[in-house]
Structures are given as structure tokens and as C-alpha cells.
Amino acid sequence: MxxxxxxxxxxxxxxxxxxxxxxxxxxxxxxxxxxxxxxxxxxxxxxxxxxxxxxxxxxxxxxxxxxxxIDKMKEIDQWLEQYRQIWESRFDQLDTYLAKLQKDKKQ
Amino acid sequence: MxxxxxxxxxxxxxxxxxxxxxxxxxxxxxxxxxxxxxxxxxxxxxxxxxxxxxxxxxxxxxxxxxxxxIDKMKEIDQWLEQYRQIWESRFDQLDTYLAKLQKDKKQ
DNA sequence: AATTTGCGAAACCAAATAGTTGCATATATA
DNA sequence: TATATATGCAACTATTTGGTTTCGCAAATT
Missing domain, CATH: 1.10.10.10 (Winged helix-like DNA-binding domain superfamily/Winged helix DNA-binding domain)
Structure with a gap:
């Protein structure tokens, strides 16, 4: 289980x-x-x-x-940390843009 | 569903x-x-x-x-916020102590 | 034009889930 | 002591879940 x-x-x-x-x-x-x-x-x-x-x-x-x-709830917070880094990063938008360039190249 | x-x-x-x-x-x-x-x-x-x-x-x-x-992940973060306030608060331990006093009084 | 590839949808299945009712047990209370 | 209360546990049930196989369709490749 x-x-x-x-x-x-x-x-x-x-x-x-x-x-x-x-x-x-x-x-x-x-x-x-x-x-x-x-x-x-x-x-x-x-x-x-x-x-x-x-x-x-x-x-x-x-x-x-x-x-x-309450300490156990921190586990969720720790898991979220990796994604928090993404959404807080200003490079976020840049990454998306680069990924799109990559895809467009394939067409 | x-x-x-x-x-x-x-x-x-x-x-x-x-x-x-x-x-x-x-x-x-x-x-x-x-x-x-x-x-x-x-x-x-x-x-x-x-x-x-x-x-x-x-x-x-x-x-x-x-x-x-990624923005959707923030929803989890928002839900966590209420508990983050608890575990980050230094009054946290005080509350626990007061609750214990309350219970002990009943005995 | 024929075939391969990438994908979603449907039908099916076993296991897990969230609820129920009924019961056993330990602690208060009359 | 008898009864009421607080709780956990077990058995049962309907539904959901996570997987499978099979299929159809559209886009790429031959």
C-alpha cells in the first residue's frame, strides 16, 4: 500500500x-x-x-x-522548491523562447 | 470526476x-x-x-x-502558505505549549 | 500510392479508495 | 455495578484509478 x-x-x-x-x-x-x-x-x-x-x-x-x-508539511515545500526556482527565475521566459526556437528549427 | x-x-x-x-x-x-x-x-x-x-x-x-x-504549481504554494506561516512563526511553540496547558487542565 | 509513425480514444481489468454498518474494548459516569 | 461514551478495527460495497490491448486517424516517409 x-x-x-x-x-x-x-x-x-x-x-x-x-x-x-x-x-x-x-x-x-x-x-x-x-x-x-x-x-x-x-x-x-x-x-x-x-x-x-x-x-x-x-x-x-x-x-x-x-x-x-507541521514539520511534515515542509516535505511538500521541499518538493516545490525545484519548481519555485523555475517560476521565480527571470530566465524562465528566456528558456521558453529558446525551446520554441529549437522546435521551429525542426519544421 | x-x-x-x-x-x-x-x-x-x-x-x-x-x-x-x-x-x-x-x-x-x-x-x-x-x-x-x-x-x-x-x-x-x-x-x-x-x-x-x-x-x-x-x-x-x-x-x-x-x-x-509552471504558474499552476503556484496553487500548491498558495495552499502551503497557511502552514508555512505556522512553521515559520516563533509563536508556534508557544501555541503548542498553551494547548498542552489547556489539555492538562482537564485532567 | 502504400507504409510507417505518433497520437488519442475506447473497452476492459485488477487493485485501491472512500464510504458504510456492526462490533469489541477501554474509560467515565450514574 | 450497570450504563453511557470515545475510539479503533473488520467486513462489506460502490466507485475510482492506473494499467493494458485494440483500434482509428492524420501526418511523415518510402
Whole structure:
């Protein structure tokens, strides 16, 4: 079973859960109140998010508080870095122009 | 059919295709040479990436050059922004500490 | 003109996904 | 002690996904 952060954030419900938890740690029941799906479905999302280390748990009696592991989000940022370099570069447009010249040459 | 950029980058093959095309525009055949799947499978990935405006096409005779629409990648960056604010903030640790105090109070 | 090449579309398939219901268990509370 | 609550897990289901093979078409090549 593939389980990485990109697959984790692919689901819109999971992105909403991440946004919720980013503000403050919450229990599965409290989270589920914000969605139209069952608590069990939320629990499965929490498991998926936990499996790729996006969440950490803290048990408080019979309640479990889920909290966002914000550092893990940096992985996406790191992946984006290579593309950020492209769009921030002023040579960007030049490259495109050169590629077009290359293609036109073939015609 | 759901089709957004987060679902598009969820697949590792598609992320590789994005990385390839980021360097220079390529034809489906040329892209497929880099993978162990059929050209048709690559074509389906290209369609998915195109459907969420991550790629643009340029026809050159019977060849089609696919190019990365780098601006679209900024959407991910924008989504990350809210979390970047969290991890870059020095109040980050304070918030966590306050949340813990809150929870401990309940015990 | 006949053939090869580059491509997309369609039909099909196995596996993964996101949801459900039902259940077991541990902790609070009456 | 009996009951209510919070949670995770398992079994099941419909849909989506990522791949395949087969096909048709248009552009290049012979």
C-alpha cells in the first residue's frame, strides 16, 4: 500500500481535516462534527494521515487528541522548491523562447 | 470526476512526468521512454495533468509537445502558505505549549 | 500510392479508495 | 455495578484509478 504525503493530501476531506487540526488538537468525534461522513470514516482518514507522519496523537483518558505534525508539511515545500526556482527565475521566459526556437528549427 | 492539482500530483509517475517536462517540452513518446509503462498509459497521465491545467500542448506536425504550466504549481504554494506561516512563526511553540496547558487542565 | 509513425480514444481489468454498518474494548459516569 | 461514551478495527460495497490491448486517424516517409 502506497502511503506518502502527496497521496495523503490528495483527498479534499483530508485537507480539511489538516486545516482544522492545524489550529488546535482535536478528538475524532469533534473533527467528525465538521463533516457529513461517519466518525469511522474520519477515523480512517486520521489513520492515513498518521501513517505518513502528518499527525501525532495524545491520549487524554479515553479521548485521543490529534495534532498536526507541521514539520511534515515542509516535505511538500521541499518538493516545490525545484519548481519555485523555475517560476521565480527571470530566465524562465528566456528558456521558453529558446525551446520554441529549437522546435521551429525542426519544421 | 474530481480533477484538481492535488489529485494530479498524488501519483508518483505523474510527479516524474512533471519533473521531466519542467526541464523542456517533450512528446508523449519521448516521455514514455523514461517509464516502464505503455505510451498509452503515459498519454492518460498527460490528459489528467492537462485537465487541471498543469500542461499545455503545442502541435508540431504530427508530434505534440507537452510543456509544464509552471504558474499552476503556484496553487500548491498558495495552499502551503497557511502552514508555512505556522512553521515559520516563533509563536508556534508557544501555541503548542498553551494547548498542552489547556489539555492538562482537564485532567 | 502504400507504409510507417505518433497520437488519442475506447473497452476492459485488477487493485485501491472512500464510504458504510456492526462490533469489541477501554474509560467515565450514574 | 450497570450504563453511557470515545475510539479503533473488520467486513462489506460502490466507485475510482492506473494499467493494458485494440483500434482509428492524420501526418511523415518510402
Amino acid at each position: 502506497r502511503r506518502d504525503i502527496f497521496q495523503a493530501i490528495a483527498d479534499p476531506t483530508r485537507r480539511s481535516i489538516i486545516a482544522l487540526i492545524a489550529v488546535q488538537a482535536m478528538t475524532p468525534n469533534a473533527i467528525a462534527e465538521n463533516f457529513d461522513i461517519t466518525r469511522q470514516a474520519v477515523s480512517k482518514h486520521l489513520r492515513i494521515l498518521s501513517e505518513c507522519d502528518l499527525l501525532k496523537q495524545e491520549q487524554q483518558g479515553r479521548e485521543i487528541y490529534y495534532q498536526l505534525e | 474530481r480533477r484538481d492539482i492535488f489529485q494530479a500530483i498524488a501519483d508518483p509517475t505523474r510527479r516524474s512526468i512533471i519533473a521531466l517536462i519542467a526541464v523542456q517540452a517533450m512528446t508523449p513518446n519521448a516521455i514514455a521512454e523514461n517509464f516502464d509503462i505503455t505510451r498509452q498509459a503515459v498519454s492518460k497521465h498527460l490528459r489528467i495533468l492537462s485537465e487541471c491545467d498543469l500542461l499545455k500542448q503545442e502541435q508540431q506536425g504530427r508530434e505534440i509537445y507537452y510543456q509544464l504550466e
